[in-house]
Amino acid sequence: MPTVETHAISSELIREVAFELNRRAAIGIPKDVGDSIADMAERETQKLSKFVLLEIVNNYKVAVDEQRPMCADTGLPRFYAKIGNDAALEGGFVALERSVRQGTADATERVPLRPNRVHPITRHDYNNNVGIHAPTVDYSWEPDVDWIELTSFHKGGLFGGDYRMLFPTDGIDGIKRFFLDVISEFFKRGLSCQPAIVGIGIGGTKDTCVRLAKEAACLRVVGDRNPDPEIGKLEEELNELGRRTSLGPMGFKGEGAVMDTHIEVAYTHTGGMPISIHHQCFALRRATARIHTDGQVEYRENPDWFTDYYRRDSIA
């Protein structure tokens, strides 16, 4: 239909926005995280941990003042795309994917980002953060709107994640133990680069479970609670458990280093309770933009990834 053609979001605009999102993600700390770390720095009583937190706060400022990436491990840039059901894209989704690849290569050269992405066996590096299945684009759909939202996220990649098949008999205690296990694995010596947001996926299949943990860590803001009161309560209990580990920034003794815990669930096999945990470091590189059909671009603090529709449990 011709009307769709004339109001489609252009692939050139998506390329520009993809570049700008990568730039913003690399340099500026999202407000929720910046406030959370500043608050932790103020409350911390242990000398070493306080020193580290104050240096982190200072680094956020240096990054913005001098327009430098806050962390040189600019991670693996990836995209989350929330697509309005009534949105139209010039050239369709193939054009969108080409545009975000180009925007990522542009940003690698011009921000600059570190070209982190290599072939896993040969270690070949195109020096542009693009390659096979890279950057990934994950999609969600939003009913009754005609805009799209793009979120760029730069994920560090080596530490701070784990998966395990638990069973209904393991129960809430099993979740708590696994939460402590992953902290024991990765908060010691600061391998997670904590303070961290802990994302937890429970249920689904293995791949859904791991995906939800990562999205929970990366795409919900500090202070956000799961709308299910039971899950929200568990998030708060785990926050308290994290504090009581006394493992602070870099693994030094402190008032804890869990910025927040975010849990997402998916219906799962009747026999199992798979769980995945994901630590997102304090150099949280995230930026979101809503692109309207008329070409207007609106940068947003909150990715609002977990919409009512995304978490729906009904047929409709």
Next chain:
Amino acid sequence: MSGTADLEMKEHHLTTPATPEDLAKLELGDVVYFDGVIFTGRIGLYKKLFDEKAPPPVDIASLTNVTFHCSPAVGRNEAGDWEVAAVTATASFRFEKHLPLLMDGYDIRCVIGKGGMAQEFYEKHFKRLGAVFLNTVGYGIGAQYGRGITGVKDVYWIDELGIAQAMWVFEVKNFGPFLVECDARGNSLYQMALAETNVELGKLYEGLPLPTLKRMGEVHNPEDEVF
């Protein structure tokens, strides 16, 4: 052993190459800044030097005695020169195999990295050489470190290894802060820190049963480390 609360956290400004006297002065938890020259190295460089036994592209020992486990976010400015925006450490424990070869072969006495190394490794190599291990802070405060890099003196093997694994030689000024993790006597700040945090961690596991399904090679004692 006294605790981390008793550390003085004195500040030191060293010029490269750091002298044995400079290094002997450093105590656990002290804060160090460098002026001079440092070079980067990680697995790409180590494989080239020590597995492939390629001749070093430059006389490393004459450059400096400070190395950094990292790679930069770097681009070219309008004049076409490299300009480092930020630099952040990568976890050092993976380099146990090659690091002694670097330290012995090229007189390296300061290693900057992430997470420190095992106590036995410090005793075997750092104590013997009077060398120190310095941790970056955070570990993600790359903008501050980027500010301390005033120029790229040279970069080697960039075509073969790529930007992330190449050997970068940086000119630095007021480059820091770094925390003394292993002093020239082989003592480790993390050994002190782990003794403190393991007390609380152990208590939290009480009453939480082991998972129904075990896994091969699994660690169950919360005081154990995974590397």
